Amino acid sequence: MKLILTGGRVVDPSQSFDSLASVAIANGVIAGIFTGDIPAEFADAEKIDVTGKTVTPGLIDIHVHLREPGFEYKEDIESGTRAAAAGGFTRVCCMPNTNPAIDTAAVVRQILERTQQVGSAVVHPIGAATRAMAGDQLTEMADLKGAGACAISDDAFPLQHADTVRRVMEYCKMLDLAFLTHNEDKRLTEKGAMNEGIQATIMGIPGMPAVAEDIAVARNIMLAQLTGCHLHLLHISTKGTVDLLRQAKAAGAPVTGEACAHHWALTDEACIGYNTDAKMNPPLRTPEDCEAVKLGLADGTIDCIVTDHAPHAGYEKEVEFDAAPFGILGLETSFPLVYSTLVKPGVLSFSDAIAKMTYIPAGILKLGDGVGTLQVGAPADIAVLDLDAEWTIDRDKVQSKSKNTPFHGMKVQGKAAFTVVGGRVITL
Amino acid sequence: MKHLLTLRDTSAEEIQNLLELGAAFQEVINRPVKKVPTLRGKAMITLFYENSTRTRTSFEMAAKVMSAEAINIAVAQSSVAKGESLKDTVLTLQALKADCIVMRHSISGAPMFASQRLGIPVVNAGDGRHEHPTQGLLDMLTIKQAKKGLAGLNVAIVGDITHSRVARSNVWGLTKMGVNVRLVGPRTLMPADAHLMPVKVYDNLQAGLDGVDVVNVLRLQTERMDKGLLPTLREYSRLFGISQKSLKFADKDVLVLHPGPMNRGVEISADVADGAFGINSAVETQISNGVAVRMAVLYTLMGGSGSPSTEA
Known part of the structure; x- marks a missing residue:
């Protein structure tokens, strides 16, 4: 099956390529990028004219909650990957806090099989570090990896004891698996529902101090240095964490990090009025923290951009603030926010932004040769983006089953027109 | 003003008015026969998710002095204990034709949550650590x-x-x-x-x-x-x-x-x-001033007829 996308501006940060060109696909892989005439062998290819659009490697989100198995009323693999496609993503890594947790090879296989049947993006399951994510017994990580898990994480159930973290890291190191940590000292954040600070004090909401994240980060970095395990810091939200990560990298520690758009685009003031669509963990913080995250992205301290897409049913969020679950959507708003709040204001170049959403995260989790690039032989995963599209985020028009986003009503620029996964054009 | 949820969102002028009205109502509660028809035919329902005899009784007294109906719901006895959502609970009370809901809740923001979903006034009788x-x-x-x-x-x-x-x-x-x-x-x-x-x-x-x-x-x-x-x-x-x-x-x-x-x-x-x-x-x-002040609040929100000191 041959496909060629013509007339677009092709940007592949992995090759520092940025030019008007055509992208040719054959047998599910990239066959070539042509700036001049299209070679004769593609004369019979299906042609799609993408004049005026920008063609990049399909976006990759290594931090997503697909909620299947167990919480399909919030989202499932079908709707979650459709939401991914609507956001320009061709590949996502899903977190293990499902029910049952992704703590056995069987669950990994189930997710991969479902994706084959109904997915609109490639899905890489992330395995749990401990059985049932209870923080005690290690999972059979070799079996998880063998079945297709790409990494290990404690997301949503952060390990609280240094000895457990050490054991997990030593085991991950042995199997060459990255350990993705949700960094939170839960005793410091007990009962907390938003960032600790003046907003929480005025609103009378128990706070989650920034230091609770920083303390866990410091501990995890030291253990990563001790064990040599690749540590990846999830959803960085504080200046303290950015500073610790910068120091760790300077010292040569095996640590990488990610950030979500809401942690640089919004502050804890978004919670005013007890808006549960602004409630997530880690919480929205202060302007100083937002600036630190942006600076961290700009200077390379923070490696990649993710969403932490966390759908919840409307009735679950339409409750008293303290009682609402943590989490917001992200897949369909991430690229528009990156483009509008980082690229347009000049915090990141377009190429750097795309890099942080394609080959860099793919490299962090070793998702495969060429993944996240448009190099010849790479999987034909492509995002066709409309950088000129100005639109308003509307939670009633999302592909996700859920609607919990604080960005409803926000005017943004930049939208995914469509994606191609393994050479197949995704239609929504 | 439609609701009384916070003093942070109440203007100095509105506060001044309530204090003056409260002072006027002090006279009513000091009478031997403390009853005025001001809120006759109106129903105030208190919805208390937290224990309080003092504040609840104060509201009840304030309502009854002004001839309003006062119905008290303590969480343990209502359907709330079975897990009904706050949204459904307050909509139910409104549908029962309450004219005003006086709410106390252990979670900050709960009265505001209710006010956003109701057409009738909500009085915050204390929400979490937020306001009273x-x-x-x-x-x-x-x-x-x-x-x-x-x-x-x-x-x-x-x-x-x-x-x-x-x-x-x-x-x-x-x-x-x-x-x-x-x-x-x-x-x-x-x-x-x-x-x-x-x-x-x-x-x-x-x-x-x-x-x-x-x-x-x-x-x-x-x-x-x-x-x-x-x-x-x-x-x-x-x-x-x-x-x-x-x-x-x-x-x-x-x-x-x-x-x-x-x-x-x-x-x-x-x-x-x-x-x-x-x-x-x-x-x-x-404590006595509390009754007078709550009379002022209920009067202001439920739109009583006649002046505050109307004879019974």
């Missing part, structure tokens, strides 16, 4: 009448500020009327960034009470206090207890308020509580 606007109003009325005004006074609020909705309502209400507010308490019970509110913060009682005109003593709220924020009540009492001795740091005519119920011997000594030795304890006056 009618308490703030009755405290202000008490101070205003005792001190013949509010502007320029120095008021110290002493105790567990972190968990106190009374403290927050006092801060917003008093500062709007030109009062200098101080928050005094142990650091483990002082909320983050307290100094970013329009107040001065003290962790030492002597310094905090120096020359103040009014001391508002907060109850040590053990049911909301996490374990371990204080070593013992004994040490708290020794460092921050309001007694005849510690009141000497304040102005000689200092007025003492307490929202009640009091823990005699902990945050307040028995002598101070009883107003012994010439100490100006306003505790009982506060």
Whole structure:
């Protein structure tokens, strides 16, 4: 099956390529990028004219909650990957806090099989570090990896004891698996529902101090240095964490990090009025923290951009603030926010932004040769983006089953027109 | 004004009006036959998710003096205990043709949540650690009448500020009327960034009470206090207890308020509580003022007919 996308501006940060060109696909892989005439062998290819659009490697989100198995009323693999496609993503890594947790090879296989049947993006399951994510017994990580898990994480159930973290890291190191940590000292954040600070004090909401994240980060970095395990810091939200990560990298520690758009685009003031669509963990913080995250992205301290897409049913969020679950959507708003709040204001170049959403995260989790690039032989995963599209985020028009986003009503620029996964054009 | 949810979102003018109306209603509750037809035919439902006999009874008294129906719902007895959502509960009460819901809840923001989904007025009778606007109003009325005004006074609020909705309502209400507010308490019970509110913060009682005109003593709220924020009540009492001795740091005519119920011997000594030795304890006056102030609030929100002092 041959496909060629013509007339677009092709940007592949992995090759520092940025030019008007055509992208040719054959047998599910990239066959070539042509700036001049299209070679004769593609004369019979299906042609799609993408004049005026920008063609990049399909976006990759290594931090997503697909909620299947167990919480399909919030989202499932079908709707979650459709939401991914609507956001320009061709590949996502899903977190293990499902029910049952992704703590056995069987669950990994189930997710991969479902994706084959109904997915609109490639899905890489992330395995749990401990059985049932209870923080005690290690999972059979070799079996998880063998079945297709790409990494290990404690997301949503952060390990609280240094000895457990050490054991997990030593085991991950042995199997060459990255350990993705949700960094939170839960005793410091007990009962907390938003960032600790003046907003929480005025609103009378128990706070989650920034230091609770920083303390866990410091501990995890030291253990990563001790064990040599690749540590990846999830959803960085504080200046303290950015500073610790910068120091760790300077010292040569095996640590990488990610950030979500809401942690640089919004502050804890978004919670005013007890808006549960602004409630997530880690919480929205202060302007100083937002600036630190942006600076961290700009200077390379923070490696990649993710969403932490966390759908919840409307009735679950339409409750008293303290009682609402943590989490917001992200897949369909991430690229528009990156483009509008980082690229347009000049915090990141377009190429750097795309890099942080394609080959860099793919490299962090070793998702495969060429993944996240448009190099010849790479999987034909492509995002066709409309950088000129100005639109308003509307939670009633999302592909996700859920609607919990604080960005409803926000005017943004930049939208995914469509994606191609393994050479197949995704239609929504 | 449609609802009374916070003093932070209530204007100085609206506060002034409520205080004046409250003063007018004091006359009504001091009559031998305290009944006016002002809210006849209206129904107030109190929805209390937290224990309170004092505030609930005060609202009930206020409603009944004005001839309104007063129906009390305590959470344990209603369908709420079976897990009905707050949204469904308040919509049910509205559908039962309540004219006003007076709500107390353990989670901050719950009355605001209700107000966003209802067409009828909502009065916040205390939400989590957020606000208790009618308490703030009755405290202000008490101070205003005792001190013949509010502007320029120095008021110290002493105790567990972190968990106190009374403290927050006092801060917003008093500062709007030109009062200098101080928050005094142990650091483990002082909320983050307290100094970013329009107040001065003290962790030492002597310094905090120096020359103040009014001391508002907060109850040590053990049911909301996490374990371990204080070593013992004994040490708290020794460092921050309001007694005849510690009141000497304040102005000689200092007025003492307490929202009640009091823990005699902990945050307040028995002598101070009883107003012994010439100490100006306003505790009982506060309670009576509470009825008058709540009458003013219910009248303002439910649109009573006739003037406040209409004969029965």
